[in-house]
Amino acid sequence: MTNKMTTQPYKGSRDFYPEDMKIRNFIFDTWKKVCKSYGYEEYDGPFIESFELYAAKSGEELVNEQLYSFEDRGKRKVAIRPEMTPTLARMVASKINELPKPIRWFSIANFWRYEKPQRGRGREFFQLNLDMFGIEGVEADLEVISTSVDILKSFGAKETMFEVRFNNRRLADDIYRNLGLSTEQKKLVNKALDKKLKISQEEFNSWLKDDAKLSNLELKSLNDYLENPMPMVNQLVPKSKGAQEVVKLTELINNQGLSMFVKFDPTIIRGLDYYTGNVFEVYDLNPQNIRAIAGGGRYDDLVTVFGKDKLTGTGYAMGDITLKDFLKGWNLLPKFESECEYLITLWPSEDPKFLKKELEISKILRNNGLNVQTWLENNTKLEKQLKYADKKGCKYVIIIGENELKDNLVTIKNLKDSTQETKPLEKFISDIK
Amino acid sequence: MTNKMTTQPYKGSRDFYPEDMKIRNFIFDTWKKVCKSYGYEEYDGPFIESFELYAAKSGEELVNEQLYSFEDRGKRKVAIRPEMTPTLARMVASKINELPKPIRWFSIANFWRYEKPQRGRGREFFQLNLDMFGIEGVEADLEVISTSVDILKSFGAKETMFEVRFNNRRLADDIYRNLGLSTEQKKLVNKALDKKLKISQEEFNSWLKDDAKLSNLELKSLNDYLENPMPMVNQLVPKSKGAQEVVKLTELINNQGLSMFVKFDPTIIRGLDYYTGNVFEVYDLNPQNIRAIAGGGRYDDLVTVFGKDKLTGTGYAMGDITLKDFLKGWNLLPKFESECEYLITLWPSEDPKFLKKELEISKILRNNGLNVQTWLENNTKLEKQLKYADKKGCKYVIIIGENELKDNLVTIKNLKDSTQETKPLEKFISDIK
Structure with missing residues (x-):
C-alpha cells in the first residue's frame, strides 16, 4: 500500500493502552465491589438491538440525533445501544414471572452516541447501570442513591467533593399544575430547568417568558419556589403523591446520616421520558467539571411496552468519562504499581x-x-x-x-x-x- | 402502544442473565489470570473503526460477507469490529517507538460478524486476544501456544480433552513449490485443507482434482505428505525457513513437556491473509464439538500498513462460545454459589x-x-x-x-x-x- 493509513482511532472513541486500562479496571472493580455489597447481580445484553426498542422508549433527542442505527444485511433496522434501560426492560419483561422480586441488577457496558466529542463526553463511553425492580416505596430510591454515595466514598471522595441532588417528577407536575401551567408550558419549563445550571438567571427568565409564555406572576411564583421550595412542597403534601415521596425520602436520608451528601433540588428534571417519581443526579462539586457524574430515577411503566404487567423500577447510570474527570480533579486516582513481578x-x-x-x-x-x-x-x-x-x-x-x-x-x-x-x-x- | 414488542434479543446475539454472567465472568477471570501470569498486559480498542482498517487487513470473506459496516451521520464509512488484530496493529503502530519490546498484550472484547447463527457460532461473541510483538524466534510462538495450553489446564482440562495443532505457512508454501503447484493452485489447496476436517477424503480429492487441477501424481504426493509429513519436512530443512521453524518448535515443545498437548498437523492453514509463519488451532477432542476453540499464529507485516517499520508479531484469539461448549461438554463448568451472604x-x-x-x-x-x-x-x-x-x-x-x-x-x-x-x-x- 502506498497510501498509509492513520493510526488514530475513530472520532470520539478511545484506545485503551495498558496504562488507560488500569484506570478503567480500577473504576470497574470499585463499581462491582459496591454493587455486590448491596446484593446486586451482574447482567449484560447485546450491543445491537432492534431500532424499535429505542424508538419506543428512549428520548427523542437520543433516537433522532444520537443513535447509531443502520440496516443489517437482512434489511432489519438495528441500532447500537445508546443506553441500557430499554435492553434491561426487555430482559426483565422476558422472564418477568420467573425472577424473584425484588430484582437487583447491575451491568457495566459500553454505549455509543453520535455527539460532538468534548470534555467529559465521547461517542463511546462506559456506564455502570444499577436498577431495582419490584419495590414501589421510596426505600428503594434511598437504596439506589446510597449505592451511588458509597461508590464515590469507595473511591475516597468526601462530602465536599460531590452532591446528590434529587427531585420528583410527580411533584414537579403538581407544582406546575398549582401554578396553573398547561402541558405544553410544563414541557418548556422542564427544558429550561434542565439547562439552568449552564445559563444565567436572565436567560432562564427570558426562556420562560418568551418560549413558555409564563406571566410575570407565574414566573415570580416559579422562581420563589425554586429559591425556597419546602413551604410549597409541605403545603402540597396532603394531595400530592410526589410531595409525600419527597418528604419521606428526605426523612430517610436524614435517618441514614446521608443529608450531607444528598439534597432536594427542584431544578433536577432528567431528560428521558420514562421517569415517573424521584429523579436524581450526582454532581461533582469541582468548578472545573460541572457535568453530572451519574443520574437516574424511578420509572414505573417500562416493561408494559412488552405487554407485561406493570413492574416498578428505580435505578441510575454512572459514566466512566465524567467519573474519571471527577477522580482526576480531586486527585483520587491511585498510582498503579507495575504488575510485573x-x-x-x-x-x-x-x-x-x-x-x-x-x-x-x-x-x-x-x-x-x-x-x-x-x-x-x-x-x-x-x-x-x-x-x-x-x-x-x-x-x-x-x-x-x-x-x-x-x-x-x-x-x-x-x-x-x-x-x-x-x-x-x-x-x-x-x-x- | 397496542402493538406489543418482542422480548427476544436481536438474532445471533445473547442476553446475559445473572446466571449466564457468572459463567462469562468465570471464563474471563480465568483468561485474565493466566495472561497476567505470563506478564501480558490488558488493553482494549474502540468497538467501531473505519471501514478501511478492515478492508486493508482482514480476510475477504470477513469484509465482504460478515462485516457490520455503515455510514455514520458524518458520512464516514465505519464498521463494527469483527476481530481485534487490525485495531491492535493500529494501536501498536501508533506508539511503536515508545513501547518497550517485546510487547505482551491481551484483551477480552466483544465482536460482531454477520453469520448464520448455529451451534458454537453467534453474531455477537467475545474473544480473548493474546499477542506478543518484537520477538522473531519460534520461542515466542512456543510461549503463546503455552498460554493457550495453560488456560485450558486452568479450567481443569486434561490432555485427552484438547489438542493444539500447528503448521507453518512458509513451510506449506515450500511444500507446494516442491510439488510444483502454481500460486492459484496453492490457494485452492489451502482452501480445501481448511475444510478437510468436515469433508470426506473423496470429496477432498475431487476438490483438488477438479478445482485445483492437481495431476494424479501431485495429488498422491500431497496425500502422502499429509499422511506422513516429517520425511518431507526434514528433507526441506536445509533450504526452507518454514521447515526449520517447525523442527525448532517441535524440539521446544518436547523440551517443555508439551508434546502430549501440541502436535504438528499439515492440514492447519487458518483463513486470514496476514499470517506468515507458524499457525495453530486448539481443538476440542470431544466428537460432539469439532470446532476450534482458538486459533492464531505469526504475522510479520501487520503494522507496515501504517507506514511503520516492520514489527513481528505472534498471537491468537480464543472464543467464548466454543470454549463454553468445550467446558460444558467435558463437565468442567463449576456450580456457582449464590453471592448473597x-x-x-x-x-x-x-x-x-x-x-x-x-x-x-x-x-x-x-x-x-x-x-x-x-x-x-x-x-x-x-x-x-x-x-x-x-x-x-x-x-x-x-x-x-x-x-x-x-x-x-x-x-x-x-x-x-x-x-x-x-x-x-x-x-x-x-x-x-
Missing part, C-alpha cells in the same frame, strides 16, 4: 539448556501465582534485559548463568533496592511459597 | 425504627466486606421474606423483631443447616470481623 533473563548464549532452565523456573513461579515474564531472544546482552525489566517496573530479575546452571543456583536481583543474592534453586522455591 | 429482613410493621435498625446493621456488614440484601417493603410477612432468601440462595437471614430491638439483639438464621441463634448485636459484629 519477575523477569527471568536468558543467558546470552545459544545453548538451549539456558532457555530450558529459564522456562522451568518461570513455570514454578507461575504455578505459585506469580506474574512472570521471560526473555526469549538469544544472545541479548544482560544489560539490555535489565533495562527492559526496569522500564516495565518489574520487582525482581532472575539470572541463570553458567555458574548458576552448574550448581543449581539462581541469582535474584531486587530492582527496588538494587540488592542481589545468589541461592540454591530449592531454597528460592521454598522461600516464595 | 445475608438477607436482613424487615419486621412486618410500619414503625420506622425497624427500617433504621435494618439499614444500620446492613451498613456494618457491608463495611466488613459482606454482600447484603435488605428487605425494603413494609408489612411483608416474614415467611415471604424467608422464601425470597431461599430462592436467592442467601447463606444467612438476620431478623430484628420487637425483642431484638428492645434488647439490642439479632437473630441469625443459617439457611444451609436450618439452625438459628439470637445474640447481642455487639457479639454478632465482633464474630463476623
